[in-house]
Amino acid sequence: MNQLDRRTFIKLLGAAGVVSTTSGLVFPSSAAAGTKARVVVVGGGFGGATCANYLRQYDSNLNVTLIEPNIQFVTCPFSNTVLAGMKSINFITHNYDGLRKNRGVNIMHDTVISIDATAKKIKLKSGKTLTYDRLVLSPGISFNWHEIEGASAENSKIMPHAWKAGAQTTLLQKQLEAMKDGGKVIIASPRKPFRAPPAPYERASLIAYYLKKTKPSSKILLIDSSGDSEELAMFRTGWEKLYKGMIEWVDGSEQGEIVSADAKALSLTGRTIGTLKGDVVNLIPPQHAGEIARVAGLADESGWCPVNPQNFASTLQKDIHVIGDACIADPMQKTGHSANTQGKICAAAIVIELSGGTMPDVTYNTSIYSLLNPKYALSSAGVYRLKNGKLKQVSGGLSAKKASRKTRLKEARFASGWYKGITMDTFGKI
Amino acid sequence: MKRNIFIKWNASIYFLTICTAVFLLSINAVMAAAPNKIKIMADACLTCHGPNGAGSGKIPELKGLEKSDITESLFGFKSGDEKSTIMGRYAKALNDDEINLLAEYFSALDK
Numbered sequence: 001m002n003q004l005d006r007r008t009f010i011k012l013l014g015a016a017g018v019v020s021t022t023s024g025l026v027f028p029s030s031a032a033a034g035t036k037a038r039v040v041v042v043g044g045g046f047g048g049a050t051c052a053n054y055l056r057q058y059d060s061n062l063n064v065t066l067i068e069p070n071i072q073f074v075t076c077p078f079s080n081t082v083l084a085g086m087k088s089i090n091f092i093t094h095n096y097d098g099l100r101k102n103r104g105v106n107i108m109h110d111t112v113i114s115i116d117a118t119a120k121k122i123k124l125k126s127g128k129t130l131t132y133d134r135l136v137l138s139p140g141i142s143f144n145w146h147e148i149e150g151a152s153a154e155n156s157k158i159m160p161h162a163w164k165a166g167a168q169t170t171l172l173q174k175q176l177e178a179m180k181d182g183g184k185v186i187i188a189s190p191r192k193p194f195r196a197p198p199a200p201y202e203r204a205s206l207i208a209y210y211l212k213k214t215k216p217s218s219k220i221l222l223i224d225s226s227g228d229s230e231e232l233a234m235f236r237t238g239w240e241k242l243y244k245g246m247i248e249w250v251d252g253s254e255q256g257e258i259v260s261a262d263a264k265a266l267s268l269t270g271r272t273i274g275t276l277k278g279d280v281v282n283l284i285p286p287q288h289a290g291e292i293a294r295v296a297g298l299a300d301e302s303g304w305c306p307v308n309p310q311n312f313a314s315t316l317q318k319d320i321h322v323i324g325d326a327c328i329a330d331p332m333q334k335t336g337h338s339a340n341t342q343g344k345i346c347a348a349a350i351v352i353e354l355s356g357g358t359m360p361d362v363t364y365n366t367s368i369y370s371l372l373n374p375k376y377a378l379s380s381a382g383v384y385r386l387k388n389g390k391l392k393q394v395s396g397g398l399s400a401k402k403a404s405r406k407t408r409l410k411e412a413r414f415a416s417g418w419y420k421g422i423t424m425d426t427f428g429k430i
Numbered sequence: 431m432k433r434n435i436f437i438k439w440n441a442s443i444y445f446l447t448i449c450t451a452v453f454l455l456s457i458n459a460v461m462a463a464a465p466n467k468i469k470i471m472a473d474a475c476l477t478c479h480g481p482n483g484a485g486s487g488k489i490p491e492l493k494g495l496e497k498s499d500i501t502e503s504l505f506g507f508k509s510g511d512e513k514s515t516i517m518g519r520y521a522k523a524l525n526d527d528e529i530n531l532l533a534e535y536f537s538a539l540d541k
């Protein structure tokens with residue numbers, strides 16, 4: 001018997017004094033594995049949906065409720081392909097049937113408006129209240145409008161951010177479609193840290209892909225708050241090959257940062273870069289943890305939520321975990337892949353803790369693929385481990401600097417596979 | 431509850447259980463000592479390789495492959511002998527035990 005059948009293995013372990021659910025984790029038999037603990041998860045995006053999903057997989061006795069206002073979730077990953085007319089908005093839209101039917105997660109379409117960490121109670125917009133044993137928050141990001149004079153949620157209907165996918169994605173796509181040939185598109189990325197660091201580069205690439213096909217005299221101006229980097233250099237090499245002369249890069253870091261926006265004039269102003277006017281303006285504002293995390297006192301002065309990366313427990317409030325973009329999990333980047341990883345690890349840690357066990361040493365994976373066109377992609381990947389209570393990168397990096405078009409094509413194919421895989425994995429599709 | 435059942439068992443079953451445990455430990459000490467670790471690490475692979483490791487688009491399946499095929503690939507990715515786009519960057523983070531156990535895990539999943 002050199003190949004160990006998992007089920008046999010788990011059964012034998014059971015006989016040896018430990019118990020487990022069919023596909024779940026293994027607990028000490030003396031512990032209260034299979035308690036009816038109630039875990040409430042807030043936010044049905046990459047972090048929250050994954051966490052709810054894996055809580056039920058790791059312990060099918062848990063009572064898991066996921067609270068998410070939207071009936072459907074539109075992913076930011078691959079939303080740039082919608083801007084480029086490569087995919088429809090339906091392609092990036094997912095529902096919660098998989099979590100409900102395949103995983104037995106209770107789904108409530110509602111919004112959490114307050115959290116009482118002492119009474120372990122949350123209040124919902126509908127007026128309902130819920131109690132929990134453990135609370136997991138994955139509320140994503142909110143925008144710091146006030147940092148840019150003239151920027152606001154209202155004005156984002158004129159200068160869309162499209163940094164939360166859905167109506168904003170469609171709006172920006174329609175603006176690009178309506179723009180005349182020879183027009184100028186401005187993309188302004190926000191001060192760090194922000195959701196999906198290479199995504200402004202992917203956006204510039206795929207908008208260029210669209211414009212080259214349909215309005216080839218048009219130009220893109222990318223005001224880049226991240227400044228120069230090795231990763232940018234790889235994109236610029238690609239842009240030289242694919243979109244020569246179409247994408248102008250402006251250093252928007254530090255003194256170059258955008259300080260004001262004029263929605264009427266469709267212009268942005270930065271200290272050192274002056275006032276720049278576009279025909280379509282994609283202003284991506286500075287970000288902080290989703291509002292509910294701040295309201296509940298889970299964020300520090302940075303606007304993000306400090307956590308213990310072993311279980312993603314908040315260091316500010318008891319029995320509350322924060323995962324995904326909202327948490328501080330440096331040096332892991334804020335990506336959907338990171339949120340998915342954190343959702344799984346947080347789920348495992350909760351199940352193991354509730355049964356009195358200890359969380360093993362595991363790897364934390366992340367990646368982000370960026371398409372430069374449908375057949376050319378770059379990726380950034382990282383693997384982390386806990387060392388002295390902190391996440392340390394143990395491997396990873398960018399795609400090979402010099403590679404054939406065949407390799408870039410392979411990565412583009414993997415990007416599509418990744419998208420299918422992560423959305424099935426996150427939303428409990430089988 | 432489980433403890434009570436355990437105590438009620440007769441000596442022979444108890445003996446058998448211990449034999450099984452010892453047998454298991456000798457097959458794979460690390461797996462028996464850390465099944466949760468391998469389950470959690472294997473689940474990390476599903477983000478890209480899809481539910482149950484069944485593969486996702488051009489990303490290959492893992493489940494039901496021969497253990498030796500998986501270890502060969504992972505050790506190859508780790509050393510760089512086997513060319514890859516992204517797997518080299520992941521495999522470098524794994525130690526030899528982890529590679530062997532992950533391979534064992536996926537090879538044992540339903541084909």
Ligand SMILES: Cc1cc2nc3c(=O)[nH]c(=O)nc-3n(C[C@H](O)[C@H](O)[C@H](O)COP(=O)(O)OP(=O)(O)OC[C@H]3O[C@@H](n4cnc5c(N)ncnc54)[C@H](O)[C@@H]3O)c2cc1C
Nearest residue numbers: 043045046047076077112140196292324325335336337339
């Ligand atoms: C253009 C773009 C491209 C990207 N491409 C990639 C990519 O290729 N790969 C990748 O890995 N990542 C990518 N990302 C990043 C990825 O989208 C985020 O990192 C990811 O969505 C974070 O997951 P999350 O769970 O933290 O937040 P989200 O996925 O945003 O989920 C948060 C959810 O919480 C809900 N919510 C918020 N407040 C409340 C409340 N009070 N009550 C109830 N529910 C609430 C929201 O409705 C939302 O559904 C991209 C991002 C952008 C903008």
